[in-house]
Amino acid sequence: MPILNKDMTLCISLSGRPSNLGTRFHNYLYEQLGLNFIYKAFSTEDIAAAIAGVRGLGIRGCSVSMPFKEAVIELVDELEESARAIESVNTIVNDNGVLTASNTDYEAVASLLETHKVDPASSVLVRGSGGMAKAVVAAFRGAGFEDLMVLARNEVAGRALAEKYGYRWVGADPEPGHQVLVNVTPLGMTGDQSDELSFGIEHIAQATTVFDVVAFPAETPLIREARAQQVPVITGAEVVALQAARQFERYTGIALSDEQVREASEFSRAQI
Numbered sequence: 401m402p403i404l405n406k407d408m409t410l411c412i413s414l415s416g417r418p419s420n421l422g423t424r425f426h427n428y429l430y431e432q433l434g435l436n437f438i439y440k441a442f443s444t445e446d447i448a449a450a451i452a453g454v455r456g457l458g459i460r461g462c463s464v465s466m467p468f469k470e471a472v473i474e475l476v477d478e479l480e481e482s483a484r485a486i487e488s489v490n491t492i493v494n495d496n497g498v499l500t501a502s503n504t505d506y507e508a509v510a511s512l513l514e515t516h517k518v519d520p521a522s523s524v525l526v527r528g529s530g531g532m533a534k535a536v537v538a539a540f541r542g543a544g545f546e547d548l549m550v551l552a553r554n555e556v557a558g559r560a561l562a563e564k565y566g567y568r569w570v571g572a573d574p575e576p577g578h579q580v581l582v583n584v585t586p587l588g589m590t591g592d593q594s595d596e597l598s599f600g601i602e603h604i605a606q607a608t609t610v611f612d613v614v615a616f617p618a619e620t621p622l623i624r625e626a627r628a629q630q631v632p633v634i635t636g637a638e639v640v641a642l643q644a645a646r647q648f649e650r651y652t653g654i655a656l657s658d659e660q661v662r663e664a665s666e667f668s669r670a671q672i
Contacts, residue, residue, distance in 0.1 A: 537550065
């Protein structure tokens with residue numbers, strides 16, 4: 401990485417629970433490609449002030465994670481369709497003080513459904529109703545899935561998300577039998593909820609695909625149990641790598657190869 405200098409371009413992430421994944425992913429690629437960029441993760445209790453800093457300091461790019469994906473909408477100047485349609489942002493690009501927001505989570509999930517050949521005729525159960533859940537549910541609808549249920553304790557948010565896309569909402573665990581299980585909650589994430597299983601054993605046993613968007617650790621209790629039962633999985637590691645690659649392209653204008661994404665993803669998870 402170049403020595404810090406006045407011409408270096410800064411990109412950041414804003415998250416309630418920041419990790420080194422994005423920092424290592426982006427900085428690895430900056431070094432590999434000889435770019436005069438640097439990436440740093442931050443947390444904040446004042447998202448409005450943080451976004452004002454992005455604008456005022458000329459920070460080139462900003463990744464946005466929970467719990468700020470919706471709050472930043474009113475703080476930017478323009479919304480790409482991916483963010484406008486689902487009312488959730490995970491990426492901001494600063495072009496000379498004009499902040500444009502998009503959602504590369506949506507793009508990543510849509511790509512993974514295609515790559516893993518998940519059958520659109522499958523019944524789907526999605527646990528969660530926050531900003532990332534919006535991206536996930538929208539991606540399933542965009543991929544042609546007709547039978548999907550949103551499982552969320554927050555009835556207002558859960559019902560609104562489900563009904564927006566013509567799906568159903570439920571406030572408590574339904575009977576097992578859904579073919580695709582998707583966790584879009586912090587259950588299983590490193591921290592206080594790291595040991596929690598987001599779906600019951602019987603639900604997992606009857607599934608044909610288990611999808612956990614939790615990025616760290618990649619092997620959540622849900623993913624470990626699914627592997628033990630030989631159920632195909634899609635991991636949060638895959639999601640975070642693809643969405644980060646889309647962000648990288650927006651920040652730098654450089655399209656990455658599959659090999660570059662794989663190498664950066666592996667590096668980002670090493671020794672963390």
